[in-house]
Amino acid sequence: MGVHRPWISKSLPLCKLALAGIVLINTQTVAHANPKLTNNLNFNINSNIAKISGKVVDEKGEPLVGVSIRVKGTTTGTQTDVNGNFSLDGDSKTVLIVSYIGFSTQEITVGARTSLTISMKSNATLNEVVVTALGIKKESKKLGYSVSTVNGNALDKAKESNVALSLEGRVAGLSISGASGGAGSSARILLRGVTSTSTTQGPLFVINGVPMDNTQRGQSGEWGGADYGDGISNINPDDIESMTVLKGQSASALYGTRATGGVILITTKSGKKNSGFGVEYNTNYQMDKVYDNTDFQKVYGQGENGLKPTTVAGALSSGNLAWGAKLDGSSVIQFDGQQHPYSATTDDYTKFYKTGRTFTNTVALTGGGESGAFRLSLSDMNNHAITPNSGLNRKTFNFNGSQTVIKNLDINVIANYIIDNEKNRSGLSDGPGNPNNVQFLAPNEAQSILAPGYDGTGHETSFTNDIYVTNPYFAAYKFINNTHRERLISSLSAKYSFTPWAYFQARVGYDNIHDSRVNIEPTGTAYVSGNGNMNTRTSQITEFNADVLAGAKHDLIKDFLNLDLSVGANIRKNTLSGTFINGSNFIIPYFYDLSNFPSRTSGNITRGPGNDLPGDQKTNSAYYTADFSIKEFLVLSTTGRYDSYSSIDPSLSKGIFTPSVSASFIFSDLTHINGLDFGKLRLSYAKTSNGATPYGNRVYYSIANTINGVNAATFSSTLPNLFLKPYTLEEYEVGTELKFLNDRLGLDVSYFSRKTKNEIISATLDNSAGYTSYYVPTGSIQNRGLEVEIHGTPFKTSTFSWTPSFNFTYIKNKTISTDATGGNIGLGTYRPLNATTAFVVGMSGPQIMANDYKRDAKGNIIFDATGNAETTGRIPVGSVTPKFYGGLNNDFNYKNFNLGFLIDYRYGNKILSATSYYSIFRGLNKMTLPGREGGVVGVGVTEAGTPNTVSVPAETYYQNLAKNVSALNALDGSFIKLRQVTFGYTIPKNILGTTPFNSITVSLVARNLWTIMKRSDNIDPESNFAPGINYAGIEGTSVPAVRTYGFNVNFKLKK
Amino acid sequence: MKRRFIYSCLVIGATLITGCTKNFEKINTDPTKVGSDLIVPDFLMAQAQISFSNLGYGQLLYQSMWSQALASTYDYYGNGDKYIYRGSFDSYKANLWNNGYNASTLIDEMKNLIKGKAAYNNLDNCGTIMRMLILERITDTHGDIPFSQEGQAKSGVFTPVFDTQQSIYTSILDQLDKATAALDASKAGPTSDLFYAGNVAQWKKLGFSLMLRAAMRLTKVDAATAQKYAEKAYAGGTMASIADNAKVKADYTNGNGNADAGSLLVTDDFREVRWGKTLIDYMKTNSDPRISAIAEISAGTGKKANENEVAGISTTNLQIGMPNGYDLGGGTTDISKAPGYPGTSPADPAVDKDSPAPVGKYSRPKFAVYDDRNRYNYLLTYGETELLLAEASTRGWNTGVAATHFANALNADMLTLGQFGTTSVSATDIATYVGAHPLNPATALQQINMEYYVETATVFNFIETWCNWRRSGYPALTAVTYPNQFATSIPRRVPYPVTLPSTNGTNYTAAVGRLTGGDTFTARVYWDK
16 A cells, blocks of 8 residues: 555556557657568667667567566556567666566666567466466466466376376365276366266366367276276376366356366467477386285184185185184195195285386477477377286377468367277276285285186186186286277367457367277186177267357456457267177187177167266357456456257256356555565356256167067166256355465465255165156255465575475365255265265265164163174265365475475375275284184173173174174275475586487486375275266275386487 | 457357257257157067066075075075075065066056057056066065055156055956956957967966966965955966966077076086975975986086086986085084085096085086076966966865866976976876876875975976965975074065165155064065964
């Protein structure tokens, strides 16, 4: 207050600047008579007072538009024009203060120079311009909602095969969980909590302005299966320039239908104009090592009832049980009929897994001339998974080219072609053919005696009497589960600029995915009668988007009120088709081809409600965004979108309009607070909507297989909803962004409150009603949360800098309403089947529903007459989603060295652990040690209230406990992890000398190095077998967690 | 400029949108399925028939072993063999409930599609008979069930009331009466019919036979009604030969393989599921020629031989039924401790890493017959009908001559095994057996119901075996004892699915309130007093 900041009045909106630039050029006839002279920046100082002109560029030499230039100690100032040029009056003693948000402010004494080229140094933590919805670039300071950007260089050194996993811990509000299924597995991405009860929770990914398909290709269930990855897992991290997370609904409202889960914008790397020809080569090698989270007992060995097995049949029936005698070093018979030492083995399950190896090579060619630029990259990623005989190969070709074809008309072409081959996706959860059952061997069972997994006739050797527990070696080496994907994500856009402040853009985007999958249960599989089975399927998913966008900026009131308006329309069409061909019982054993069956069954892949994949759908949309800026400090924005969905009966709803409004108030422009460079308040409100699953509003009949030539038909057990309407999500957000001490310290805080309305819930029916589920539009979920991002540069010298950043998210989720009766919405379960997850009215979701100990009024556990613990009914015992989470990132730079590490954390969630169940049931868990000899007398009371005195044999007691008291398997999922460490060295140019290299950067990288804190015994707290919200927080029998180490070398060739 | 520009965009946008909403309906139509305009309603009948008849574990895990027709030492058969919780116990409990209602929903929808269309009169009435067949099995299994409001979610009934079994039986008998009367054999029958290929006369006989069976269920609780409808059924014309047997042939090639066979062919099941001692002992006492037609022991010796899915040895005097209640755990309930244990089938020294097969000398269901993935599943047979008529007439009701019906039944039951196409009893053996086992009025009920036991077991219709045991008390069974049992007497009922409290709580609670003994395995349904 009271401090006069004259330059503010001179800050003009961009388009105004452009106009000003033109005017300047036109009026400076003396100096600029010849446009070429302008380019040469030639002018003379004729006297003390002269025209000073010049050009402001960024580090890459690109002109900067709208840079504020003022003369120190005066009110005189100007801004650069569209070409980065400026001109003002001054003399040789004039000191110019050059400032631009996102760059460090400079003071420059003009001196005797006749021309000025001012190169601005970017200030990495302050990005002036961000890409917002629809690819519209806006000044970050003007945004009334929260947006976070992650630069590609945080993702491309220590790589994840699914790049989405690299975002974990980096962005406030963003929670990422991977499925423990090996390379290329899916990620569950939650922005601002569990947004809705539907399974399509993830954010929309938009790559260079065009939405891309992120369909999950199939996940494991409690009965087994594999994770077939998602759309984002195809993207090559080396091609990513940046990822921008639009968290709030105001930010993403322009995407309408699919924005309820938020939006992540991916900008891929591109060539720069006038950059010449460049070659960059990046090589990366990483190794994955299993780390053992188990802490099982090593006192008692294989067996039952406290006895060692004495026969082969006994060894088989106790193949999975550690209820035997005390380990004594004697010899016992095993399933293989051989004698083995009855002592704790060091040849444990971790020896079964290999060292994973991932080798990634990317070469990128870039070029740019006067009128165009391109980048072409070729990348090959070759992964050998820790699971034997399993891996992933991904080849990516990425082209990004832009060209000015005629004056003011720019064409941009982007093509991203991906060939992805996955060999033997690992089985997960409790299905047959899952090699990960190797994790449950008794302490005396050496894993290597299971090898090779088959006998002389090729038949699987079972190691237990449960043939559905496949021998891990047989599962790994004989089962086949391959997928092949070819994908082209392409876009073509043309942008015509009528004037520097108005443009028209048309864009077509097409994402075409072709998948094929082969599953073979091989000849000799124990649980398969006959010679084995083969399932194949092929599918094609496409997403087509065509959109037009017109944008203009104009001062409604000169130098006071500016309007930035964009209007557009979009047509989106998704298609899905696919067929399967299956056969059972190969005619000739070991020959795995579809021809080798007496007959085959085939058909369409089912889609629509109740299936993994949606059907064809189309959405037509029109939208606008309008930003009103009052001077520079107050921006009011509004967006509106009208969607009309093919999946909604037009007689019920023609379409739905969803608005958003937001405001950004830069109070630091009005008042001065010591040390505060920048202060902004944000406020926003938005409403978005989501359509319905296609084909959901009509009864269909499917033609079933004929039965001995007689025709048959069936229909879905899901009752169609004839009254489907879109549901809506409303959100309020308030936030502030503060920068202190020349941006040495920055703070960004948001509070949001969001609620869904009329969510279409699939409510469960009993079969006796005729259907097993039906839709009700009664669901509502609320999320309230706080997001904090702090970044700073506590130390900075010419050779050393430390830039930490910290983020924190607190989410309070609540299920407001479910179906008409307020019943729970059941989600998933784990294989022991004695606990589930569900949305429960009034509680944060999804809750684990389990049976806990039954206790008397004093809290004593009640035991029944047989001495076993009694239980409560199914009660909620905690949510699977964390209450708060975040990360701490640190970057240190010293001369040519760089050290970065990321710590992330998660608190307050529960995990429903099948590993815990099995470890108790099978006598592996240390809690099963007391009472092994002499029996267990449970501490507690009888029904009558007297102390329990009944002794129960340990095996019976603990097995009953595991089966009945499922709450024991709800573990605390909190953790702190050292997620990523990178240590890099850039070889100085003087050393490279005459080599062909411009620069070489060598980095040592590591991921998941150290679990600093966890509270879940025997498991990795992030273990998870499926990405869907229905299986969130449920784990068991999946690929173990790994530590990753490696190096990354980046070569840039001289131009 | 700007304004013109924006207008042009809006015009382009509006044009695109109006031009593209026209095909919304086409886009939102699943191209892989048909609507009610094109579907042939009869197709739903065939689907109901195959899914209702093809049970597998749905009857093997519980009823086959409660009735002691089969026995097993294997883990998850403990549910039936030993009355202990094993495997996915809760889902097993819901098996018949879900299977039944899924099938009845198909019939309900078929009836919806043809409602008010006179041309479908026969299909509609066959549908009623099919529906009664289905719902009778559900009520026999659980007691009070949704009946009058069953399958009406489409009309907004999401939580159907549970009707009392008494009222259900009244309605079943009444509906069968009307449906059989309405069938017109001069007009075409169902075009997709796995029972009778559309033969309406046979459907009529099925309707009366089912009426007879339903009537006879009530012998313990309502003899008057039982008599009324048994006589009505007899007068109307029940099944007249084994050609009238209600059965469905599985079709492995097209994805409808026999589910019992599929279950028994699982290595563990193949190795450890055996005919029960109760059944085989009774047949031996009678020198029943069916023994070698239904039973065999492994042709080889050792564990591997007992896992090889090949035919065994059917010689009658080698056949031994396995007692229920034993395991391979090595403890006091190990099969080797069973009275009369025949010893292991020793390891074959010629086979690498072979080991003895502890239950290898007990008889298993004959491979060629019961492991045939294209095998018939039987729902109701001529032989059963004749036995029920024999019992009715023994009770003094007007249903013909008991001895004739009994002889017809013995003859039919043996011939029915020949219908499998993979086994048979010779005509001589049949004649000898029928001649040697005339119906003796003093032991008529025992003879009739023990034959009912043998017949339903040998055609693998174990749910009927179990129902008739509950009704008639034959055979006299002794419950097994074993640690941690969920019932210490033989289960007479299956508890409701565990999901009901959350999906239809109020009506479930009311139904449980009417059960003496609660929602347990040992409570009794209405007709089982």
